[in-house]
Amino acid sequence: MVAPLKVGLAGLGTVGASVVRLIERQRDVLSQRCGRPIEIVAVSARSRGKDRGLDMRKLRWVADPMTLATDPAIDTFVELMGGEGDPAHSSITAALKAGKSVVTANKALLARHGVALAALAEKHRVALNFEAAVCGGIPIIKTLREGLAGNAITRIYGILNGTCNYILSKMEQEKLSFDACLKEAQRLGYAEADPSFDIEGHDAAQKLSILASLAFGTRLDPKAIYVEGITSIDTADLEWADELGYRIKLLGVAVKTAKGIEQRVHPTMVRKDSPIAQVMGVTNAVTIDADGIPPITLVGPGAGGMATASSVVSDIADIARGLRAPPFGRPTARLTASRKAPMQRHEGGYYIRLLAKDKPGTAATIARRLAQQSISLESIVQRHLGPAGGSSEKRGPVPVILVTYATSEDAVRKALAAVKRDRVISGEPQLIRIEKN
């Protein structure tokens, strides 16, 4: 039998403890699949005494993750502590410099230091694997890095944040407000006490930056991403979406355009019959469009201890069997600076919901402002939602729903600014981009 792969594991939270259990439980199969056993020889975590349901006597304890990272007894360092700063960053750096392969689930760290760490891994001829950093249990990194090695990818988009998808699904299915659904998500542990990182789209943006790099061979650049969260979505938007044949999802989208790589995270209307529209609750999904072939979609758990752990274990297994691919698919020196396509020049269809003041000429004014920006309308609906034939006495503002054909972000923004100046609408217009799929 070949010598075992010796793993040092830093971080024993839900995922870390699941990794220990999975490697123990699947010992024989992993050994067969990799041609050698995988052994966790030492662990490190903040608190030694905490009950994790693990037999800690079997695991050699190393108090300091930095010490573990360079421990001569390990071949591979698994970082599951999290956080974009130290000790995660310093210990991964130390491990790579000491010639040890690294597995991490740390998307924040990768979004910030990914290219530098990948260069370090290359220099020391070791692996840097991070399947668990994006979409938990879905093998999307492997698919992009190896499975579609020969495909010319034109677009990649997906539901990258389970919290947002849970909230939007629940708002749609139970016609509850955003706040009520957020509270429920918090109660169930799907959202943090401070949910802003998720609901404002930053979590999805970090993941998108990793996917975009793998798909397009660009250097990670989270700052190049236009980010808009889901807090402005109203149940009315979900009902209109349904009526128009769409669902609303928070998507991360990276697409090759003539102007560069467009990267954006925002609430998006997707056709109801598309695979991604079916994805409800905390589930994640990613669709890949490549030149000359129909789209490929991967759907699965975006989080959860066992799902994430299974990706960590498959990363460790790849190292055990000697696979070492460039972390971002290409040598870091060949990653190109991402040419950012400015959001004003984004082109696509738009859903616009306005509250029109109920006076003569309003519709004509709105239509004229759009025409001035050469925006063509696929549909326009002016009425209250709900059963027809309601009382006509209540003459409040009337919702006007516009769906445009492909136009530019700039044109839409200008038209809406003009409509606002015309004082024919109440409040802020709602604007949701439509993604063709």
Add this chain to the structure above:
Amino acid sequence: MVAPLKVGLAGLGTVGASVVRLIERQRDVLSQRCGRPIEIVAVSARSRGKDRGLDMRKLRWVADPMTLATDPAIDTFVELMGGEGDPAHSSITAALKAGKSVVTANKALLARHGVALAALAEKHRVALNFEAAVCGGIPIIKTLREGLAGNAITRIYGILNGTCNYILSKMEQEKLSFDACLKEAQRLGYAEADPSFDIEGHDAAQKLSILASLAFGTRLDPKAIYVEGITSIDTADLEWADELGYRIKLLGVAVKTAKGIEQRVHPTMVRKDSPIAQVMGVTNAVTIDADGIPPITLVGPGAGGMATASSVVSDIADIARGLRAPPFGRPTARLTASRKAPMQRHEGGYYIRLLAKDKPGTAATIARRLAQQSISLESIVQRHLGPAGGSSEKRGPVPVILVTYATSEDAVRKALAAVKRDRVISGEPQLIRIEKN
């Protein structure tokens, strides 16, 4: 620069020609991704002169695939001729024995000779890759072989045949007969002139045998698969399925049961809101259930020149970067004989459609026969489909639709045999298994 990987390619049909084009077009990216260039140094095909839209002058021609397979100038042999016999079998065998890695898209060959060829590849320490053999452009082989290396898979099922899914989708969406949809599939090139291999489920069965081996570590055994095609499906079944909240798909299912591995291909009712139910047309999809994690579903093109070629190229790229995993996930010596779970002992829900003679006591008789086999009913409907209030003058047989709770195949068969003996129904009962998902 490291020496290029030198490829010999036998078979220049749609897929083969697409492989040549893709490797040419993606030359630089592939070289970056693999750390070395990939070069097609020689080709072989039945007819040299045929116009394939390729510049054949660039490609060294070898008339005999056997000669190409052992050509000292190649490292890797790509077999895209098809057929489970020779020259595919003999040339792959020769290539492996000559120490060359092999890529093939040949599911029929693998279903029959897969284990022996895998053993040969192991012996000579070369790769045997076949991503394109199952679900064309979907990276399902890589996902099972590497991506879920640590997962204990409990069930794998999917839409493995695009022809059948096209026909069933069209029957459902356009309310056309099976024959009309088959003709249309033939016209569009989705079905062969002799469609039986597809529509009777044999194509799906070959693919399922490969997936089951990778998922469960069993030796391929296409004969262990229960196979039933889609020719008996009536538009009435699709309409009832819709009314009951299901869709009908031809699924290949491999599942671990206490009695062994159950492998079956048959028309299946799947819940309308499941990811797999959304898959329409020639698209393929596979869902993987593993212990302790939510299901993972992969959706994408099951056929087509470029889609299949992209899988062939990713297999070649893996060889170029030095990856060599056991073809069926584990060393062939560790593959276990598949303990076949007999179909009579299959347990699940059933949809049953009977044509009941319109006379008193019929429903009672049917209900009694089911009760005698301890079958509980989730629902029973006795009426003609279509708008209510039709003429009552036409007193023909009345459709009775039964949906059972989980029971055994054996019990259902016995109950229906008794109902037939009772002479209360016309014609043959329709039986469609329900798959929980």
